[in-house]
Amino acid sequence: MFTYDFSGKTVVASGAGSGMGLLLCECFVKNGGNAVLVDINEEVLKEKVDKINSEYPGRAIGLVCDVRNYEQVANVCKKAVETFGSIDVVTSMAGGAETRIFNTWQNGYKEFCDIPIEIFDWSLDVNLKGQFYFAHAAYKYMREQKSGVILGIGSITGHEGSDTAVGYATSKSAVMNGWVKSLAFAGAKYNIRCNTIAPGPVMTRPGMANMKTLIGRAAEPQELVDLMLYLCSDMSASITGQCILMDGGRSIMFDKYHGEFGKYDKK
Numbered sequence: 670m671f672t673y674d675f676s677g678k679t680v681v682a683s684g685a686g687s688g689m690g691l692l693l694c695e696c697f698v699k700n701g702g703n704a705v706l707v708d709i710n711e712e713v714l715k716e717k718v719d720k721i722n723s724e725y726p727g728r729a730i731g732l733v734c735d736v737r738n739y740e741q742v743a744n745v746c747k748k749a750v751e752t753f754g755s756i757d758v759v760t761s762m763a764g765g766a767e768t769r770i771f772n773t774w775q776n777g778y779k780e781f782c783d784i785p786i787e788i789f790d791w792s793l794d795v796n797l798k799g800q801f802y803f804a805h806a807a808y809k810y811m812r813e814q815k816s817g818v819i820l821g822i823g824s825i826t827g828h829e830g831s832d833t834a835v836g837y838a839t840s841k842s843a844v845m846n847g848w849v850k851s852l853a854f855a856g857a858k859y860n861i862r863c864n865t866i867a868p869g870p871v872m873t874r875p876g877m878a879n880m881k882t883l884i885g886r887a888a889e890p891q892e893l894v895d896l897m898l899y900l901c902s903d904m905s906a907s908i909t910g911q912c913i914l915m916d917g918g919r920s921i922m923f924d925k926y927h928g929e930f931g932k933y934d935k936k
């Protein structure tokens with residue numbers, strides 16, 4: 670693993686109760702920084718924050734927040750600055766495909782138009798508006814600091830599209846295109862950079878192992894977090910407004926084997 674010097678810097682990350690959000694916070698702290706872990710699941714959050722602080726006392730706090738609620742998001746950013754003095758990196762990792770979260774397939778919703786609209790509302794609110802809210806709330810502090818990194822989280826689904834997870838594909842695609850470019854435009858004069866990482870399958874859950882990639886495997890969470898850490902650091906000072914796919918080559922595989930690939934996905 671590369672090492673960075675994040676001493677005196679603070680990351681605010683939602684969805685940090687598990688998966689890549691948690692790992693990003695743990696690695697940020699290991700590399701000298703502070704972390705504000707945010708999640709809707711209070712019990713899990715407390716356990717993870719206590720674990721980080723047992724090794725690195727006082728370097729992490731946990732704040733319960735639903736990313737769909739702007740007031741709660743704004744309070745998180747305020748509390749982060751009150752506690753650690755700055756927000757140097759902000760990211761809202763909370764998310765997921767509505768098809769998985771609500772088991773739409775198993776619940777008998779076979780097609781896009783049969784899935785209740787509330788499920789799409791959830792998907793757009795968490796996957797897109799949550800990221801928008803965090804960027805909006807943190808930006809004010811970054812503008813004052815004249816520095817900051819906004820990290821978006823996309824997905825290969827935002828690139829490929831999906832006949833079932835339409836809300837997920839739509840929201841991730843926005844974060845990979847209009848959102849990342851616009852915030853990079855807006856932030857440049859304040860030394861605020863914005864980039865999005867779009868993963869293919871990642872082994873934050875075992876089911877991902879079955880998904881096809883050109884390299885024949887899903888990525889380990891650490892591989893994604895290593896890229897995130899690079900984008901958080903000054904080593905990537907020239908990169909802004911970009912969406913970087915880390916998908917094991919799945920995106921070019923889709924283009925090449927379009928017909929066959931459809932069959933794989935539905936097996």
Ligand SMILES: NC(=O)c1ccc[n+]([C@@H]2O[C@H](COP(=O)([O-])OP(=O)(O)OC[C@H]3O[C@@H](n4cnc5c(N)ncnc54)[C@H](O)[C@@H]3O)[C@@H](O)[C@H]2O)c1
Binds near residue numbers: 708
């Ligand atoms: N794992 C993959 O294969 C993969 C692939 C592409 C993109 N992604 C994206 O990466 C991100 C992280 O995925 P992961 O698998 O590491 O995460 P995960 O599913 O392990 O964790 C998500 C966390 O978000 C929290 N959360 C859910 N709803 C919330 C809400 N409304 N407010 C606050 N917190 C909430 C959950 O409690 C959970 O701790 C997601 O945005 C996901 O869409 C993941």
